[in-house]
Amino acid sequence: MRSFLPAVAEQLFQDIQKTYQEASQIPNDLLIALKFVFGSCALQALDLVDQHSVTCLTAPSGRKAFQVTGGSGRLYTCFLSCHYCPCPAFAYSVLRRNDGLVCKHILAVYLSQAMAATQQESVSDQQMSLLLSGTMDP
């Protein structure tokens, strides 16, 4: 995604990616840094990644989006290039209170990409339109 994150968060994901490629695990110091930067949603996001909850959807036109399966089983569609999530936590903590940088679903997308744990799935262009507009209730 184009950078909507502070430099420290960008660097953290780069470090996680590099370390995970080498050792297939995230060392404690990076986990602590993750918790420090992102707060309580860090562990929740890691949990989502462990459950292979992040999928990259691709349409024939080349349009992509991320879909994250939340804890309740509900599917959240997130954009490729900027931060948005239809979940209540994004609306409240991020937009309204400006408490958090992102919600756990968006963080799970970043972590999943860094850890090469993103699932891949194809959808039609029309299905992609419905998902992006929020019309299709997954």
Add this chain to the structure above:
Amino acid sequence: MSDRRKQLFSYPRTVEELLQQVASLHEPTNTSPTPPSLIIVDRLESFLSGPGGSSQSGFHPGERSCAAHIAALLCDTAAFLTQVLEQRGSSSAPCRIIASFLSEVNAGGDPSGTDPILDVLDRYFQVRCTLDQDSGYEATAAAVQEVWHIYLSGRGITDPSFTEDYNDRPGVAQEWKLFIFPDGLMEFKLV
């Protein structure tokens, strides 16, 4: 050589229709023969009014999320269309977004109020162009009907990539006065 570009006017009646139209811009019917390189959304505030209309005292909680959805969708769509334009070697790249939003906050003259919807939109749009009507004596003194103060703000103003488009015009202007005369003549003056 003429540059023939198609302009498409669309009148979505609801925010859902607006979302559906923007969300479908990646479909082949909209990207052939050429994808759009400029998307303009007018009167964004009219799509975001909560039940009973928006009010200063209590913005409907869903309005912020709705504003974020529209803004994020527009930005993500522009990013995708830019990619398509560049892949096709088009000189029209990048795809740009312009949206207008009339804020109800400060309509009563209180300069300290902030519009939470504008705060949300600022997260996604790199540059904000604000038009403030000057209600002071300047209009009377200059014998004009209206005076507007126009200025640019946002992270895109200081972002180096913003000034790349203006390499041949260093020091891009950021503030103007607009004078509107009784006969309709409009005059811009750099501040």
